[in-house]
Amino acid sequence: MTKAKFYKSGLRFECSECGQCCTGTGGYVEVSRREAETIAGFLKLAEQEFLEQYIDFPEGGDRLRLKSGANGDCVFLADNRCRIYPARPLQCRTFPFWPENLKSPYRWKLAARVCPGIHRGRRYSAAEIEEILGAMKNRDAKE
Numbered sequence: 183m184t185k186a187k188f189y190k191s192g193l194r195f196e197c198s199e200c201g202q203c204c205t206g207t208g209g210y211v212e213v214s215r216r217e218a219e220t221i222a223g224f225l226k227l228a229e230q231e232f233l234e235q236y237i238d239f240p241e242g243g244d245r246l247r248l249k250s251g252a253n254g255d256c257v258f259l260a261d262n263r264c265r266i267y268p269a270r271p272l273q274c275r276t277f278p279f280w281p282e283n284l285k286s287p288y289r290w291k292l293a294a295r296v297c298p299g300i301h302r303g304r305r306y307s308a309a310e311i312e313e314i315l316g317a318m319k320n321r322d323a324k325e
């Protein structure tokens with residue numbers, strides 16, 4: 183028997199654009215080669231130029247890691263705003279509906295300590311949440 187998901191009645195979330203999820207140490211943002219191309223295009227940079235300026239270990243595999251500042255902030259965070267918001271990668275677009283945050287009500291509560299958008303705004307249905315989780319899983323399976 184499948185265990186009922188704690189979010190079967192949905193979860194509320196609305197981003198307040200506080201920038202908290204883009205700051206501090208302990209995390210990093212991964213982008214695919216395709217996402218890197220999209221961001222480079224958004225910034226009107228040649229791919230190589232983009233890789234040199236914004237990616238750690240650009241010679242790495244298909245999963246590339248965005249650089250962080252000395253304080254751990256995302257390289258694209260400026261004045262608490264994302265400089266590439268319209269072209270931001272899947273990892274950013276799907277926050278806070280990440281598998282690790284949806285493992286249990288406790289993990290969701292922990293995520294809410296970082297993200298003031300949790301527990302407010304519109305209610306995402308369980309189906310919508312599953313769709314977001316599926317997008318993350320597909321990304322992981324492809325790369």
Ligand code: SF4
Nearest residue numbers: 197198201203297299
């Ligand atoms: S921490 Fe939450 S509310 Fe703040 S910018 Fe990130 S997603 Fe939005």
